[in-house]
Amino acid sequence: MVVAGVSELCVGVRAIELRDPEGRVLPSFAPGSSIAVQLGDGSRNSYSLTGPGRRPDHYSVSVRLDDRGRGGSRWMHDRRIGDPVTVSVPSSAFPPVLSARHHLLVAGGIGVTPILSHARAAAEWGRSFEVVYAFGDGGGAHREELERLSGGRLTVCGSRTALSEHLDQALLDQPLGAHLYVCGPVAMIDAVRRAALAAGWPAARIHAEAFTAPELEPGEAFDARLLGLGRTIRVESGTTLLDALLAENVPVPNLCRQGVCGECRVGVRPARGAEMAGIEHRDSFLTEEEKGRGDCLMPCVSRPRGEILELEL
Template sequence: MGGAALDLIVSEIAELSRGVRSFTLRDPLGRSLPSFAPGSSIAVQLGGGGRNSYSLTGSGRRPDHYSISVRLDDAGRGGSRWMHGLSVGDEVAVSAPSSAFPPVLSARHHLLIAGGIGVTPILSHARAAAEWGRSFDVVYAYGEGGGAHRDELERLSGGRMTVCGSRAALQAHLASALLDQPLGAHLYVCGPVAMIGAVQAAARAAGWPESRIHAEAFTPPTLDPGEPFEARLLGLGRTIRVDSGVTLLDALLAENVPVPNLCRQGVCGECRVAVRAPSGSRRADARGPAGIDHRDSFLTDEEKDRGDCLMPCVSRPRGETLELEL
């Protein structure tokens, strides 16, 4: 895990909506936990040896507990099923909080947009904005059976929340809402990848600069499985094979090569590794001069153009080999 591991116990479990449960985690000795910025997450060590990242929904100022909410995903890797199998009193190991989705404190106004279980970091932002008296509005879109944390968001927002029950309703609301914002406002969106893309496109069309649009996906996009390749670990003097459909990160971890990681979606930047230019490229492509298929949303365009690093959780080379500074 990135940072010092914390051994906590489950002190409370609540059913929030269909398939969504909240978990309250506390130190067994009642000690305070590390503070965190809005939009932060913790990685929970799962029983099968993996780990999942979950957004913290409580207050980050001198917390005596951590709160996370988990949607049961039958199509996932089993992490949510393991979490939903926990009981009060069970022990869990978590990482220290890390933030890849913080608010911009100098923003004149915060427009917070949540889709489904993407409400969790948005709730954290709304809580902090209410605590500090910052200007904000909330837009919450969810389908039938959803609405986790709706009551709390309504209370925090003081009537400044709009609920959308469909994608069409969200698009219709944003058509005017994105134009009716004060100069210096910042937009934050979390939800499914398709929803985030639609919100970002609408914001750009409304004239929002990229520097004021912030996003975090809670479900990874469906990626091309890619071609198999060999990863040469220059420092270790080893070569490992990465098959089609297997991420470079998973291949490295399976070979007991330690790589810090958290979100596994190309968002947080935790697993960034340095590379040398791959050889044997199968095709020319405009997506990166070093033959890397950058699929993350963390690196800047300039960093991708340099071609000296990649996020192994999602990105791959276009050629048959990749040399890593590991």
């Protein structure tokens, strides 16, 4: 892929358009999909696609500059037209439920990117939807496009308090069979989820994708037994299981490295005995039921509670 366009959307947010250098049509994708972009140091970051998903001639991503991050956003902001960029095929862990009678789309900050994709598809296919968009001073990337797509069904909130006050009533006004989709910072997602549950929403109709990960404790060191390979790998405090596996050349697919996308999910043997005391799930991808089964984890963020973890690898 090559960079075909760069534009400033608002303070600190840049839209980047990628095209096939030969002009070929790109793989289609579902709303809420993302691509993994290979950065200059060989690592990868995941970015939501914001453009049309059916037989696209380009992929568009919007990147917020984060000087406190690992450098991926800076690398993306430094791209210029004509620069080559290596990306994965699109994948989605945040798709719409096509049987929903109504789609309530809630975005916070740069979390607007997958929400825009949802709104675009809903408008194209004539599905019932509305958008609630919260952002602070200088924000509001893609606001004009959302206004055009939503046809008067966009509510803008300038603060977390305004968002909460609006949702208190909006969550009660939704038709039976509506689904809620929320993307943004973890704290915002948690607040919206709590409000929805308190308003009587079934958990199965609440869908979320976090765009910032909470700071995690380093955790205790442990041994990871790879049952299929007959190996044991030591994972030190402050090192993720995913990083330890990759350092030992154990291939594990991964994208976001924040416990959000679900790409790195691995199976584990259920805990038994004092040394295998279960899993400290730190991701926002698995459901509570899946976490309760204790047969898988996201190695990019989660750790065992005991000294040993047995992996189906």
